[in-house]
Amino acid sequence: MRPSSDNNYPDQHKPNWKIIAGLWPYLAEYKGRVILAVGMLILAKVATVTTPIALKYIIDYLDQNRGLDMLLWMPLMLVLAYGALRFGSTLFSELRDAIFARVAERAMRRVSLRVFRHLHQRELAFHLDRKTGGLARDIERGTTGISFLLRFTLFNIVPTLLEIVMISGILLVAFNVSYVLAILVSVLVYVVFSIRVTEWRTSFVREANSRDNESNSRAIDSLLNYETVKYFNNERYEAEQYDQGLERWEQARLKNRLSMAALNTGQAFIIGVSLIVIMSMAVREVAAGQMTLGDFTMVNAYLIQLFVPLNALGFVYREIRQSLVNVERLFGLLGDKPAIEDAPDAQALSVSQGAVEFRDVHFSYRPDRAILKGVSFSIPAGHTVAVVGASGAGKSTLARLLFRFFDVNSGSISIDGQDLRHISQDSLRSAIGVVPQDTVLFNDSLYNNLAYGRPSASQAEVEHAAQQANLHDFIRSLPDGYHTTVGERGLKLSGGEKQRVAIARVLLKNPPLLILDEATSSLDSISEQVILNALNEVSRQRTTLVIAHRLSTVSDADTILVMEQGEIVESGSHSQLLEFKGYYAKLWQQQQHTAETPAQA
Ligand SMILES: Nc1ncnc2c1ncn2[C@@H]1O[C@H](COP(=O)(O)OP(=O)(O)O)[C@@H](O)[C@H]1O
Numbered sequence: 001m002r003p004s005s006d007n008n009y010p011d012q013h014k015p016n017w018k019i020i021a022g023l024w025p026y027l028a029e030y031k032g033r034v035i036l037a038v039g040m041l042i043l044a045k046v047a048t049v050t051t052p053i054a055l056k057y058i059i060d061y062l063d064q065n066r067g068l069d070m071l072l073w074m075p076l077m078l079v080l081a082y083g084a085l086r087f088g089s090t091l092f093s094e095l096r097d098a099i100f101a102r103v104a105e106r107a108m109r110r111v112s113l114r115v116f117r118h119l120h121q122r123e124l125a126f127h128l129d130r131k132t133g134g135l136a137r138d139i140e141r142g143t144t145g146i147s148f149l150l151r152f153t154l155f156n157i158v159p160t161l162l163e164i165v166m167i168s169g170i171l172l173v174a175f176n177v178s179y180v181l182a183i184l185v186s187v188l189v190y191v192v193f194s195i196r197v198t199e200w201r202t203s204f205v206r207e208a209n210s211r212d213n214e215s216n217s218r219a220i221d222s223l224l225n226y227e228t229v230k231y232f233n234n235e236r237y238e239a240e241q242y243d244q245g246l247e248r249w250e251q252a253r254l255k256n257r258l259s260m261a262a263l264n265t266g267q268a269f270i271i272g273v274s275l276i277v278i279m280s281m282a283v284r285e286v287a288a289g290q291m292t293l294g295d296f297t298m299v300n301a302y303l304i305q306l307f308v309p310l311n312a313l314g315f316v317y318r319e320i321r322q323s324l325v326n327v328e329r330l331f332g333l334l335g336d337k338p339a340i341e342d343a344p345d346a347q348a349l350s351v352s353q354g355a356v357e358f359r360d361v362h363f364s365y366r367p368d369r370a371i372l373k374g375v376s377f378s379i380p381a382g383h384t385v386a387v388v389g390a391s392g393a394g395k396s397t398l399a400r401l402l403f404r405f406f407d408v409n410s411g412s413i414s415i416d417g418q419d420l421r422h423i424s425q426d427s428l429r430s431a432i433g434v435v436p437q438d439t440v441l442f443n444d445s446l447y448n449n450l451a452y453g454r455p456s457a458s459q460a461e462v463e464h465a466a467q468q469a470n471l472h473d474f475i476r477s478l479p480d481g482y483h484t485t486v487g488e489r490g491l492k493l494s495g496g497e498k499q500r501v502a503i504a505r506v507l508l509k510n511p512p513l514l515i516l517d518e519a520t521s522s523l524d525s526i527s528e529q530v531i532l533n534a535l536n537e538v539s540r541q542r543t544t545l546v547i548a549h550r551l552s553t554v555s556d557a558d559t560i561l562v563m564e565q566g567e568i569v570e571s572g573s574h575s576q577l578l579e580f581k582g583y584y585a586k587l588w589q590q591q592q593h594t595a596e597t598p599a600q601a
């Protein structure tokens with residue numbers, strides 16, 4: 001089974017209407033603009049509801065003066081006013097949009113940046129547990145949700161309510177309460193119907209969306225596995241699987257369409273019935289001479305006008321609920337506190353010598369499985385300590401703890417006597433250079449990936465670092481040289497090339513402490529020797545923690561620690577350890593036999 005795709009659309013939750021209040025800070029930044037936009041909104045609505053009044057006066061004037069030798073300027077002035085009001089209604093709406101656009105866009109920008117910063121502050125464990133794709137979707141949905149909430153409450157819900165109130169007032173003054181009641185009842189029926197039917201439809205919409213997601217991720221997964229598909233001649237199988245997904249999508253879309261038709265028809269029916277009822281009331285009054293033809297037209301115009309914004313109400317209601325859920329998720333993401341935070345009184349690390357000390361360190365990633373069981377060792381300033389041991393022994397964990405990706409459970413780690421927990425993460429990390437076990441590169445040019453070690457470095461410095469990492473000649477041999485793009489996560493480079501990029505980056509960063517986590521494991525023995533020379537050169541003046549599985553690469557370290565299942569079982573110099581005839585000596589013997597087998601690059 002492949003991992004299931006994203007079909008858990010987050011709208012199963014109940015929306016939390018309080019979220020709207022959480023948006024206020026984003027509006028407050030532009031108080032003036034918000035007030036101006038609301039002013040435009042009111043002007044637009046005033047123009048909208050007075051347009052039918054102008055129409056009424058035109059008709060009444062023409063009707064009452066029929067056959068008379070009348071002055072045309074009067075109705076023409078009214079027509080002018082009518083046209084101006086129509087235009088005004090659109091003009092003010094557009095002005096409102098234009099004025100408010102900046103507020104909504106700025107809010108999206110602010111939130112996106114806040115979330116991005118927050119995510120970089122979160123500890124490594126958080127990111128290891130999460131799918132980046134899902135995270136990106138949460139952020140995108142959340143920020144869109146914010147913009148939707150801001151715009152639609154202000155541009156749809158509030159204006160429509162305002163319009164209903166204004167029209168009711170006008171009808172009450174001009175005619176009598178029965179019109180107001182009739183209109184309010186039909187609006188109410190219409191609203192209730194739209195919301196109910198939209199809620200019923202939501203399951204179809206949701207299904208169509210998740211089927212869409214499903215077949216999409218299926219297709220992407222299949223294309224990502226292009227090579228695997230070819231290895232097993234499974235093109236037909238893949239196409240069938242994809243088509244099955246498409247078929248479910250087709251069905252869901254069909255239900256979606258049909259229910260949409262039902263909604264539209266029902267809404268039109270309610271409008272039709274209210275038109276009939278209210279217009280017949282007006283017909284009788286016109287016949288009885290209690291209402292003019294102009295009044296009749298005006299009532300008609302109000303009815304038609306009122307239902308237009310309500311048309312989208314079901315959709316707006318559903319989207320607002322959905323947006324509330326999405327925004328809540330996003331705010332939830334922001335609400336989590338990073339597990340690793342600077343202490344309130346955190347000092348900047350001051351490296352004078354760069355001596356590292358691990359004192360009785362216990363650590364586990366999960367409470368039910370201890371990884372480090374009381375590890376103690378020290379790296380005197382400027383010395384190199386190597387850690388060797390079987391895969392899974394906890395070697396890389398030492399590096400992650402020293403870099404403070406995690407905090408120790410008990411015991412302590414210190415640099416020049418300063419406990420890592422009492423210094424700022426920023427200063428700690430700027431003092432340590434890491435060549436990790438697996439290097440991941442940005443999907444960018446080789447040059448930019450190298451310069452990432454110190455973005456302010458000059459081109460000469462970058463090239464010098466590349467030279468030291470034995471990378472310069474290789475890069476020069478590429479058709480695009482330093483401008484070659486490395487592909488997503490650096491996939492267009494071999495493992496050894498990526499490792500050399502990582503080494504060059506650290507050379508550029510030039511930190512006082514160095515962690516080399518199997519830094520040359522992906523290199524063949526010839527390039528390994530060249531790079532080891534370079535690394536030895538840089539680690540000579542620095543405190544260095546080297547992790548290795550090929551013992552030949554660390555035999556000249558000052559001290560070698562042998563780790564086994566989270567404990568240091570042997571330590572000493574290469575010759576001491578050989579004399580000791582323990583695990584190290586055995587491993588050394590073994591590796592001497594296979595020494596000439598080059599590693600895969
Ligand atoms: N984030 C993690 N969550 C849980 N277990 C982990 C995590 N990272 C590593 N481990 C486990 O911790 C043990 C030590 O890992 P590591 O220090 O990377 O070993 P190595 O000595 O090969 O570098 C391994 O068994 C590994 O499976």
Ligand SMILES: [Mg+2]
Pocket residue numbers: 395396397437517
């Ligand atoms: Mg490791």
